[in-house]
Amino acid sequence: MTSPLEQKKIKIAGPSIVTANRTWDGAVIYRTPRQNWSADLADAAIVRSSDDARALLAESAADDLGAVGAYIAPVEIGEGGKVEPGNLREQIRRSGVTIGLNVNVGLPVQV
Amino acid sequence: MYAYDEIDRTLVNERVAEFRDQVKRRLSGELSEDEFKMLRLQNGVYLQLHAYMFRVAIPYGTLSSKQLRRLAHVARRYDRGYGHFTTRQNIQFNWIKLAELPDALADLAEVGIHSMQTSGNNTRNVTSDQWAGVAPGEIEDPRIWSEILRQYTTLHPEFSFLPRKFKFAITASAHDRAAIKIHDIGLRLHKNEAGETGFEVMVGGGLGRTPFIGKTIKPFVHGRDLLSYVEAIMRVYNQYGRRDNIYKARIKILVHELGVEKFAQEVEEEWQQTRDGALKLDEEVVEDIRSRFYYPAYEKLPHMPDELRKAAQDPKFEAWRTNSVFPHKAQGYAIVTISLKPVGGPPGDATADQMDALADLADKYSFGEIRVGHEQNLALPHVARRDLPALWKALDKLGLATPNVNLISDIIACPGLDYCSLANARSIPIAQELTRRFANHDVANLIGRLHINISGCINACGHHHVGHIGILGVEKNGEEVYQITIGGRADEQAELGTLIGPAVKFDEVADVIEDVVEAYLALRSRPDELFVDTVKRLGVEPFRERVYATR
Amino acid sequence: MPLVKGGKIIPDQFVHVADGAELPAEGSVLVSAARFLEDPEVLFARSGKVGVVWPNSRDVDDLVPYLDRLGSVALVFPTFRDGRAYSQARLLRERYLYRGELRATGQVLRDQFVFMLRAGFDTFEVKKQADAEAFAQTVKRYSVFYQPTGDGRITALHRRMQLRHSESAGL
Numbered sequence: 126m127t128s129p130l131e132q133k134k135i136k137i138a139g140p141s142i143v144t145a146n147r148t149w150d151g152a153v154i155y156r157t158p159r160q161n162w163s164a165d166l167a168d169a170a171i172v173r174s175s176d177d178a179r180a181l182l183a184e185s186a187a188d189d190l191g192a193v194g195a196y197i198a199p200v201e202i203g204e205g206g207k208v209e210p211g212n213l214r215e216q217i218r219r220s221g222v223t224i225g226l227n228v229n230v231g232l233p234v235q236v
Numbered sequence: 237m238y239a240y241d242e243i244d245r246t247l248v249n250e251r252v253a254e255f256r257d258q259v260k261r262r263l264s265g266e267l268s269e270d271e272f273k274m275l276r277l278q279n280g281v282y283l284q285l286h287a288y289m290f291r292v293a294i295p296y297g298t299l300s301s302k303q304l305r306r307l308a309h310v311a312r313r314y315d316r317g318y319g320h321f322t323t324r325q326n327i328q329f330n331w332i333k334l335a336e337l338p339d340a341l342a343d344l345a346e347v348g349i350h351s352m353q354t355s356g357n358n359t360r361n362v363t364s365d366q367w368a369g370v371a372p373g374e375i376e377d378p379r380i381w382s383e384i385l386r387q388y389t390t391l392h393p394e395f396s397f398l399p400r401k402f403k404f405a406i407t408a409s410a411h412d413r414a415a416i417k418i419h420d421i422g423l424r425l426h427k428n429e430a431g432e433t434g435f436e437v438m439v440g441g442g443l444g445r446t447p448f449i450g451k452t453i454k455p456f457v458h459g460r461d462l463l464s465y466v467e468a469i470m471r472v473y474n475q476y477g478r479r480d481n482i483y484k485a486r487i488k489i490l491v492h493e494l495g496v497e498k499f500a501q502e503v504e505e506e507w508q509q510t511r512d513g514a515l516k517l518d519e520e521v522v523e524d525i526r527s528r529f530y531y532p533a534y535e536k537l538p539h540m541p542d543e544l545r546k547a548a549q550d551p552k553f554e555a556w557r558t559n560s561v562f563p564h565k566a567q568g569y570a571i572v573t574i575s576l577k578p579v580g581g582p583p584g585d586a587t588a589d590q591m592d593a594l595a596d597l598a599d600k601y602s603f604g605e606i607r608v609g610h611e612q613n614l615a616l617p618h619v620a621r622r623d624l625p626a627l628w629k630a631l632d633k634l635g636l637a638t639p640n641v642n643l644i645s646d647i648i649a650c651p652g653l654d655y656c657s658l659a660n661a662r663s664i665p666i667a668q669e670l671t672r673r674f675a676n677h678d679v680a681n682l683i684g685r686l687h688i689n690i691s692g693c694i695n696a697c698g699h700h701h702v703g704h705i706g707i708l709g710v711e712k713n714g715e716e717v718y719q720i721t722i723g724g725r726a727d728e729q730a731e732l733g734t735l736i737g738p739a740v741k742f743d744e745v746a747d748v749i750e751d752v753v754e755a756y757l758a759l760r761s762r763p764d765e766l767f768v769d770t771v772k773r774l775g776v777e778p779f780r781e782r783v784y785a786t787r
Numbered sequence: 788m789p790l791v792k793g794g795k796i797i798p799d800q801f802v803h804v805a806d807g808a809e810l811p812a813e814g815s816v817l818v819s820a821a822r823f824l825e826d827p828e829v830l831f832a833r834s835g836k837v838g839v840v841w842p843n844s845r846d847v848d849d850l851v852p853y854l855d856r857l858g859s860v861a862l863v864f865p866t867f868r869d870g871r872a873y874s875q876a877r878l879l880r881e882r883y884l885y886r887g888e889l890r891a892t893g894q895v896l897r898d899q900f901v902f903m904l905r906a907g908f909d910t911f912e913v914k915k916q917a918d919a920e921a922f923a924q925t926v927k928r929y930s931v932f933y934q935p936t937g938d939g940r941i942t943a944l945h946r947r948m949q950l951r952h953s954e955s956a957g958l
Contacts, residue, residue, distance in 0.1 A: 146283055146287070146288075148262070148263065148269075148334065149263055149334055149335045150287070150288075150333035150334065150335060151283065151284075151286070151287035151288035151331075151332070151333060151334060152286075152287065153285075153286060189265070189268050189269050190263075190265045193269055193283055194269075194283050194657075212714060213653065213662075213714075213716070214285070214653060217285060217286075217653060217654060218286060221286065222286075222654040222655065222664075223654055223662060223665060224582050224654055224664050224665060224668065241947070243931055243943045243946060243947060244931075244943070246930060246931045247929070247931040247933070247943070250928055250929045250930065250931065253928070254898075254928050254929075258898060266917065271867070271896060271898075274867070274868050275898055357868065357870075387933040387934070387943065387944070388933060388934050389934075390933050391902075391929070391932075391933065392933075392934050393873060393901070393902040393903070393905035393906045393934075393936055394870070394873040394874055394877055394906055394936070395870070395873075396870060396873075396902055397867070397868050397869060397870025397873070397899075463934075471874050474870060474871060474873070474874045475846075475871055475874050475875075479869060479871075509882060514935040515934075515935065520948060521944050521945075521948065524944070524947055524948065524951065525944075
């Protein structure tokens with residue numbers, strides 16, 4: 126989970142999405158295939174090549190009014206095509222803080 | 237504490253009006269994020285993982301009960317019912333909506349609270365000793381000078397777009413509770429032979445990617461020259477600090493690259509041109525600021541009142557009293573530290589209900605004043621010793637009486653990957669588990685004074701470099717792993733810690749810390765040799781051997 | 788790009804001349820520091836005024852000998868976040884007592900107008916039309932200033948002194 130703020134070259138290692146925060150309230154949002162944003166990860170457009178990722182990010186970043194700080198994040202595609210966050214950072218962004226969980230239950234972290 | 241007058245209030249209100257306009261223009265699209273980002277940072281508004289984070293200034297860590305209640309109100313009305321006290325004596329709210337921020341700021345402005353320059357490449361909160369004004373043996377109240385500096389640095393037209401952030405800290409006691417040596421400018425207040433107040437000026441301290449301990453560039457700057465001298469430092473920095481690389485942009489890098497002597501010389505040359513100018517402080521102006529700090533009318537009270545003698549029978553009370561209560565300069569009074577490090581809790585957090593209740597207790601027992609320490613605890617600075625038993629009962633009910641101040645479970649931790657978009661690893665769960673492992677107070681007291689500092693990334697907001705035990709979370713192959721250092725200190729003997737071995741996984745950190753502590757207990761020369769002194773005496777090797785023997 | 792001076796949008800009497808481009812026959816010109824220092828007298832010999840665009844990475848010392856003959860000094864904000872020109876401006880105004888036109892160029896935006904005025908700028912090449920039109924309104928945002936700069940505005944500290952004195956004088 127090296128902070129994606131340090132992303133310089135865009136190279137993806139697997140299926141990825143674009144995520145950001147909603148400008149007016151900071152809520153976590155995901156870029157959909159319909160040139161808009163959704164708060165539901167299930168609606169996210171999935172890209173599978175670095176070129177597609179770059180294009181999606183550029184298209185997302187152009188919406189300076191609706192979203193702030195867009196970046197590319199990994200996902201995992203589970204059974205039946207269910208989209209899950211691809212690392213701990215994105216899990217935390219979707220589900221909230223982990224404080225209060227038993228610390229011995231380490232969350233799986235695969236990128 | 238400092239009383240705002242019409243002039244101070246006007247400035248804060250003007251600032252709120254300006255920010256309201258800026259938010260409006262951002263939400264209408266008139267301002268792009270690129271143009272807006274630095275403006276919102278200058279009002280303490282960050283973007284974090286889940287939401288915006290709002291950092292509110294608590295100048296030199298001093299709050300009135302009215303102000304604390306208003307912080308509770310903001311937590312309830314605009315956030316999720318709690319706030320987090322930081323390592324720079326500020327408070328952070330983690331779920332703020334940008335659109336509601338101007339209203340939150342207006343609510344805060346009514347009680348003289350603001351968020352100016354709590355972020356951005358400008359001068360930040362001037363922090364000080366949380367015992368300022370009440371500590372025995374203090375030379376004079378450093379907050380007078382913190383306030384003078386606060387005003388001088390607020391919306392300074394020349395220094396609002398520095399190469400990078402700039403942090404001041406001031407101490408006026410032999411024991412440095414303000415960690416001045418890890419600040420961009422650290423000021424040690426003292427008197428010269430003629431009995432005049434002045435400052436030893438240290439520059440270039442700081443942690444992060446390239447930690448440095450601050451270096452003295454002038455042993456004595458007279459009080460009247462403080463602002464002109466600071467202006468000289470800032471002007472040199474503004475002009476020559478690096479702007480090509482954000483990781484090399486702090487003043488510590490400039491001092492390091494020029495060398496201390498050359499840097500000091502540049503400052504001196506600049507200062508000679510300005511020292512007799514408009515920034516020279518006359519006695520009248522200093523007195524005016526001093527006169528607006530209100531000090532309680534202490535009664536003449538006994539050191540051992542009956543209430544205290546009776547309560548000493550209660551072992552639970554005694555455990556708290558011997559841990560959390562500290563001597564006061566006025567006889568019959570005490571400084572009470574309020575631990576925000578409950579077992580299993582996130583360090584430094586307080587709920588809105590706790591804040592309100594604490595405000596009431598401050599009114600009843602502390603002349604309406606509360607302090608915030610950089611170790612993420614609070615303090616009540618003016619408690620009559622006869623009130624200690626009653627105060628303790630109330631604090632205990634609120635969960636604010638954990639007797640672990642300065643002990644191993646009194647952990648300083650940054651928000652980490654649970655909140656912060658800069659983080660690589662979580663820090664709070666590590667802290668929580670450690671408080672559970674060391675929950676037994678007898679064990680904690682046996683171990684003695686031991687500061688653990690945890691940071692979730694190299695930016696070191698948890699000050700891990702200067703922890704007696706420092707824990708730095710990093711990411712390796714998608715996993716959270718932690719580097720452990722020992723032997724750091726943040727006080728007048730400030731020093732950076734040393735790595736004891738390879739990084740360990742999330743699940744193992746608490747075990748490793750237990751091993752480090754076990755090693756210390758075996759190696760210490762006497763029960764009262766502090767952990768950090770044992771490390772100094774023996775070095776890191778004996779610890780490394782024991783901890784990594786089976787790993 | 789609108790020019791603001793005296794709180795209003797006015798036509799610019801200066802023309803920026805790129806290095807290597809020919810100087811116009813008449814009129815006031817703004818040239819780069821490099822071009823100016825190459826041969827200042829040739830520029831001063833012209834009928835129009837001479838202005839210099841001074842880079843923010845260079846000390847103003849080399850410009851000081853010419854200050855009393857210059858019609859404009861233009862300082863640069865490559866981005867609004869690069870604040871070096873604020874120091875340059877204050878040095879020119881307060882240390883070297885420059886009284887001519889001091890111009891802000893580069894990414895000059897509404898939310899820095901007050902800082903720029905306080906630092907000593909009196910002329911602004913404003914990036915956005917809307918910002919230029921809002922100039923007069925924007926500079927009224929603040930009435931309290933904590934620290935002294937060369938702009939002559941009384942500081943909060945000294946305003947308090949005044950109030951105190953007038954109180955004790957029974958006014």
